[in-house]
Amino acid sequence: MEKKYKKKVLVVGAGLGGATIARILSENNLKVQVIDQRNHIAGNIFDLVNKHNERIHKYGPHLLHCRKDSEALTFLSRFTKWVKYEHRVRALLENGITTPLPVNKSTLEEVFKKSFQNENQTKEFLESIRNKKLIPKNTDELFESSVGEELSNIFFRPYTKKMWGIDPKELAISVGSRLPVRTSNDDRYFNDEFQALPKNGYTEMVKNMLDHKNIEINLNTPFIKGMEENYFHSFLSIPIDEYFNFKFGNLPYRSIIFEQRLEKGNDQEVPVINFTDNSIYTRKTQWNLLPNSYNFKGQFKTITYEKPCSMEINPGEYYYPVNTNDSKKIFLNYENLAKKDNSITFIGRTGLFKYIDMIPAVQIHINLSKKFLKKINL
Ligand code: UDP
Secondary structure (H helix, E strand, O other), X not given: OOHHHOOOEEEEOOOHHHHHHHHHHHOOOOOEEEEOOOOOOOHHHOEEEOOOOOEEEOOOOOOEEEOOOOHHHHHHXXXXXXXXXXXXXXXXXXXXXXXEEOOOHHHHHHHHOOOOOOHHHHHHHHHHXXXXXXXXXXXXXXXXXXXXXXXXXXXXXXXXXXXXXXXXXXXXXXXHOOOOOOOOOOOOOOOOOEEEEEOOHHHHHHHHHHOOOOXXXXXXXXXOOOHHHHOOEEEEOOOXXXXXXXXXXXXXXXXXXXXXXXXXXXXOOOOEEEEOOOOOOOEEEEHHHOOOOOOOOOOOEEEEEEEEEOOOOOOOOOOEEOOOHHHHHHHHHHHHHHHOOOXXXXXXXXXXXXXXXXXXXXXXXXXXXXXXXXXXXO
């Protein structure tokens, strides 16, 4: 490649992180070249409307939630309108009934065949079953300390084992702490005050982010090592371990196979049902129940079943960075090595080896953009 690009910045990956950086830099008069190996923008938040008018999130359900005063939300709101949506999930138990998840008052009543008069009674009961003495150091201990043995064995251990392919004892506490435990009747999946979906989908939102005269996009274009030398700076949403030839070892990821089925019959009680059993599936999503999936046509509803698997089974499809003590150490080695090169910045889930929600992801990339602009005095 010729040196003529030297004034341009390269962003590898047109997902949420890459699009955030590309937009901010382009608005500061930098010319940005975005490339992506996939044939579409929006990375893992890519969604599409199928012929039955169902909006499908190709890489699994993505739900947006945050504080109302979030800087990342203000940023994203420039590129989309929102439809209010408070996500609800139910867990399917062995006996065929479903209960709210996260665990709340009715989950406890259903599982323990009890009836609580008020929240205080529920709290007292929860206190009596959880392991109060334990100071949790991993996800398994967190389950044990927050809901006790019986609920851990029903709702969390089997699901976590199939989701991650390892014992929850090996997983960092941050994985298990994503889910609250409640003693109220609140059955929403998230606590946040702002919960919504982009009115016309995530892909449209990312398209608007990338729609700037200073941004050029090339899809179907994989990153090839050496490309970065032709740019003034490169932001790389690529696996950091691969970039450094796995010098310090492989960073572990869990992949997912999405199985789409067309099903007749009754609607699910809520858009997502989690499976507590030892089957190969973690959850299923009925897309037409989401409020930005308008005017569903036909009798058959698309239901996506998620089947977690190893990277060997689904090569190149990086979904969940597996956070363990060992992987943290490996990543730190790569991060330190990357810091020595001033002309590249790793971004995205595989560059930063981070399992985070969309709003924190946008915030991290806003911060990286600001830091970069400051460094080059813009
Ligand atoms: N989890 C679980 N049972 C469930 C739902 C979640 O044990 O029914 C645990 C599991 O370890 C999972 C983690 O909580 O990986 C985070 O769940 P979340 O729904 O936030 O995962 P994501 O939507 O990111 O896949």
